Amino acid sequence: xxxxxxxxxxxxxxxxxxxxxxxxxxxxxxxxxxxxxxxxxxxxxxxxxxxxxxxxxxxxxxxxxxxxxxxxxxxxxxxxxxxxxxxxxxxxxxxxxxxxxxxxxxxxxxxxxxxxxxxxxxxxxxxxxxxxxxxxxxxxxxxxxxxxxxxxxxxxxxxxxxxxxxxxxxxxxxxxxxxxxxxxxxxxxxxxxxxxxxxxxxxxxxxxxxxxxxxxxxxxxxxxxxxxxxxxxxxxxxxxxxxxxxxxxxxxxxxxxxxxxxx
Numbered sequence: 001x002x003x004x005x006x007x008x009x010x011x012x013x014x015x016x017x018x019x020x021x022x023x024x025x026x027x028x029x030x031x032x033x034x035x036x037x038x039x040x041x042x043x044x045x046x047x048x049x050x051x052x053x054x055x056x057x058x059x060x061x062x063x064x065x066x067x068x069x070x071x072x073x074x075x076x077x078x079x080x081x082x083x084x085x086x087x088x089x090x091x092x093x094x095x096x097x098x099x100x101x102x103x104x105x106x107x108x109x110x111x112x113x114x115x116x117x118x119x120x121x122x123x124x125x126x127x128x129x130x131x132x133x134x135x136x137x138x139x140x141x142x143x144x145x146x147x148x149x150x151x152x153x154x155x156x157x158x159x160x161x162x163x164x165x166x167x168x169x170x171x172x173x174x175x176x177x178x179x180x181x182x183x184x185x186x187x188x189x190x191x192x193x194x195x196x197x198x199x200x201x202x203x204x205x206x207x208x209x210x211x212x213x214x215x216x217x218x219x220x221x222x223x224x225x226x227x228x229x230x231x232x233x234x235x236x237x238x239x240x241x242x243x244x245x246x247x248x249x250x251x252x253x254x255x256x257x258x259x260x261x262x263x
Contacts, residue, residue: 001019001020001021001022001048002019002020002021002023003019004017004018004019004040004068005017005018005019006018006068006069007061007092007095007096008095009088009091009092009095010091010094010095013070014064014069014070015069015070016061016062016063016064016069016070016092017039017040017061017062017067017068017069018040018059018060018061018062018096019040019059019060019061020057020058020059021047021048021051021057021058021059021060022048022051022052022056022057022058023057024057025057027055027056027057028054028056028057028104028127028259028263029056029057029058029059029098029101029103029104030047030050030051030054030056030057030058030059030103030104030105030106030259031058031059031093031103031104031105031106032047032058032059032060032061032106032107032111033063033105033106033107033108033110033111033112033114033115034062034063034066034108034110034111035108035109035110035111035133035242036109036110036178036179036182037066037149037164037174037175037178038062038066038108038109038110038111039062039066039067039068039167039168039174040060040061040062040067040068041067041166041167042067042167043060043244046244046248046252047060047106049248049252050106050251050252050255050256053252053253053255053256054255054256054259054260055260056104056259059096061092063084063088064088065170065173065174065177066168066173066174066177067167067168067169067174068169069169071169071170071173072173072177075176075177075180075181076177076178076180076181077181078181078184078186078187078190078191079191080181081110081113081114081117081193082117082193082196084114085114085117085118085121086117086121089114089118090118090122090125093125102124102125102126102127103125103126103127104126104127104128104129104130104259104262105118105119105126105128105129105130106129106130106132106255107129107130107131107132107134108132108133108242108244109132109133109134109135109215109241110135110178112130112131112132112133112134112135113131113134113135113136113193115129115130115131115134116129116131116134116136116193116197116201116205116224117193117196117197119201119202119203119205120196120197120200120201121196121200123200123201123202123203126203127203127204127262128203128204128205128206128258128259128262129203129204129205129206130205130206130207130208130255130258131205131206131207131208131221131224132207132208132209132243132244132251133208133209133210133213133215133216133220133241133242133243134207134209134220134221134224135193135215135216135220136192136193136194136197136220136223136224137191137192137193137194137220137223138182138187138188138189138191138192139216139217139219139220141214141215141216141217142182142188142215142216143182143183143188145214145215145241146179146182146183146215147183149179150179150183153175153179161175194223194227197224197227197228198227199227201224201227201228204230204232204258204262205224205228205230205231205232206231206232206234206254206255206258207221207224207225207231207232207233207234208221208233208234208236208243208251208254209221209234209235209236209243210235210236210239210240210241210242210243210246210247211235211236211237211238211239212238212239212240213239213240213241214240214241215241216241218235221233221235232258234250234254236250236251
């Protein structure tokens, strides 16, 4: 694993914290897309373990607003995931010289939604993807979880705030960018990416979710399969919203097997 570095997006002052894993160019590349409160460092050793198991190289990075990347300068718009999939991701990948390389995507939560959107908008750039605990639409359980997270973050001497501070240059940027967008009035009844994906998602998909996910039900991954019938589903028992922490061996084995079949 190389040392983390800061990549400046061309034509902007935005810096992206990134890191390469197993840099041999002949290996397929897995790009890891983190959750709504995630960052490069919060993946811990999971990307390295997955890349080793799948004989791939990897790219891990923190999106703007997270980790050591540039903090956000304004609230995320309601369609921030669609906008990041259309503009941020291609600009970042191109800045690293990945214009002509078909990618494998591994996304978690917000990152899983981003992976699905990017694959739908730029199908020629994607070989396959894993969507782990994705969000395609807002469920009541999602709002309950978001409100509970906000209460935990804003309490005096918050353990959640302290935990996030170990990973983010600007903790409020990371937390409120995500939480405020999802709790904004109108978001619950309007945000839905199914129309973005329907008829455009073409690559092989493995959709993973914990049965005990505190932010969503299994309807999220079932919705992917309804619109993209070849999608493989993996529902994990005794697993909540972060399968890479609750069931890492199952996730690594299933993902490595899924990517290996493509060769």
